[in-house]
Amino acid sequence: MQSNRAASKAVSQDAPIIIVGAGAWGLSTALHLRQAGYTNVTVFERAERVPSPYSAAWDINKIVRPEYEDGFYTELALDAIKGWKTPLFGPYFHQTGYVVATTGRAPQKAIDHLHDALKSIERHPTFAPGIRALSSSEDFKQFTWQYSGRLTGFKGYFNRLAGYAHSSDALAGIWEHCARIGVKFVMGEKAGKVEKLLYSSTLGNETLSTDVEPSNGGKCLGVRTADGKEHLADLTICAPGAHGASLIKDLGRFVVARCWSVAHVQLSEEETDFLRGIPTTNVRDLGFFFEPDPKTRLFKLCPLGTGYTNTLSDGTSLPPPERLPPPQDFIPYEDEKKLRQLLRETFPWMADRPFVEQKLCWFADTKDSEYCIDYVPGTQNSLIALSGDSGHGFKMMPIFGSWVTELIAKGKQALPRWQWRTEDLRGKNWGDSVSWRIGRARELQELIDEKSKLIRARL
Numbered sequence: 001m002q003s004n005r006a007a008s009k010a011v012s013q014d015a016p017i018i019i020v021g022a023g024a025w026g027l028s029t030a031l032h033l034r035q036a037g038y039t040n041v042t043v044f045e046r047a048e049r050v051p052s053p054y055s056a057a058w059d060i061n062k063i064v065r066p067e068y069e070d071g072f073y074t075e076l077a078l079d080a081i082k083g084w085k086t087p088l089f090g091p092y093f094h095q096t097g098y099v100v101a102t103t104g105r106a107p108q109k110a111i112d113h114l115h116d117a118l119k120s121i122e123r124h125p126t127f128a129p130g131i132r133a134l135s136s137s138e139d140f141k142q143f144t145w146q147y148s149g150r151l152t153g154f155k156g157y158f159n160r161l162a163g164y165a166h167s168s169d170a171l172a173g174i175w176e177h178c179a180r181i182g183v184k185f186v187m188g189e190k191a192g193k194v195e196k197l198l199y200s201s202t203l204g205n206e207t208l209s210t211d212v213e214p215s216n217g218g219k220c221l222g223v224r225t226a227d228g229k230e231h232l233a234d235l236t237i238c239a240p241g242a243h244g245a246s247l248i249k250d251l252g253r254f255v256v257a258r259c260w261s262v263a264h265v266q267l268s269e270e271e272t273d274f275l276r277g278i279p280t281t282n283v284r285d286l287g288f289f290f291e292p293d294p295k296t297r298l299f300k301l302c303p304l305g306t307g308y309t310n311t312l313s314d315g316t317s318l319p320p321p322e323r324l325p326p327p328q329d330f331i332p333y334e335d336e337k338k339l340r341q342l343l344r345e346t347f348p349w350m351a352d353r354p355f356v357e358q359k360l361c362w363f364a365d366t367k368d369s370e371y372c373i374d375y376v377p378g379t380q381n382s383l384i385a386l387s388g389d390s391g392h393g394f395k396m397m398p399i400f401g402s403w404v405t406e407l408i409a410k411g412k413q414a415l416p417r418w419q420w421r422t423e424d425l426r427g428k429n430w431g432d433s434v435s436w437r438i439g440r441a442r443e444l445q446e447l448i449d450e451k452s453k454l455i456r457a458r459l
Helices: 024-035 071-084 108-122 137-143 167-180 241-246 249-253 269-274 333-346 394-410 444-458
Strands: 017-020 041-045 062-064 098-102 131-134 155-159 163-165 184-187 194-203 206-210 220-225 230-232 235-238 256-266 280-283 287-289 298-303 356-365 372-375 383-387
Touching (some): 017 024, 017 220, 062 071, 062 394, 071 394, 098 137, 108 131, 163 394, 167 184, 167 394, 220 235, 241 249, 241 256, 256 333, 280 333, 287 333, 298 333, 383 394
Parallel strands (some): 017 041, 041 184
Antiparallel strands (some): 062 163, 131 155, 194 220, 256 298, 280 287, 287 298, 372 383
């Protein structure tokens, strides 16, 4: 197999480049390629418009915070926050501040993670002036006076410089901007859905196109879409999120499709106004929430845990295909219990409200939460895989694409942490190895069975 570690001839700025996926990373890559002078960039997206429901960022908000146990990501998050404060991204960023806490019943793993996260920023010259330790319910209510719950045993801190971004609006805004500056988009379940990557195959002296992923190396020539058309490119950049292994099979050896629960409470206009401006709040052993979305008046909550996978017969995890849709308007009972407890501790007047727009949010996960931003080995620097957002990739949207343009300019990934991996992790349960995940990993089929039992019990 030919190595990609040696730099190859750079892609010319007028060469055709294809990006698969108009999620946060695909759009950021398109933006930065265009800003770097690449003039022939086309994005393929199976949805009819952006935000795409196939993207993990199809959501009303995502946390933007700099706390990492690894200072490398702290500095990247700091750069990303600067990007969120520019005129292009600024309309979608809300610097509400960030409260991180554990309850009096938190397991030691959650407590240790909170302390490590605080250490990563409390002495940082940029963040230190805005950090406040919180050791009592009175301390917490200084920053969220709307709390009316007991806040039993809550301890933590407040970070003034963090907050959240409105993810769906950010996707839509950057999509429109990219279209205005010359990025081409091919959308829809036929024309925009990439079903196969095309590779070169030699027969005699003739180079042919094949959709069979080569085992001994082969140049990627472009993509085939669901309408049967082939689209050729000098460089193909694959950024379909949790669906990555459906296009690059070997990606599934070290990247797992995983999902978490999302739920909302529908508020009145008065209740939405009452909670306006509250800090983004992350209770490490229960879950997190944001200020309500003023347009929809939805109050979003997410339980914290290790998540759920959909493991196939070969050990690869992928989101279920359309013929087996994931449970919607449903979250697991154990996740609902966490969220009910979170509300009882903070906003008890909301604790028994029905949850609406419940769903499972799919993302691409790696064992150590490191990204994959690299050429696929054996493809002669014609195919780049962008994967492994691991639940913390959206915040990097303003700057992510710059790392891809740097990779293209250098012809190789210099950072070992972002390189393609050869270790086969299929069949290994490593979902809880990351410090901020509490609990055990489960399979999607368990949730489907659980939902069936609930339905039968109600009949």
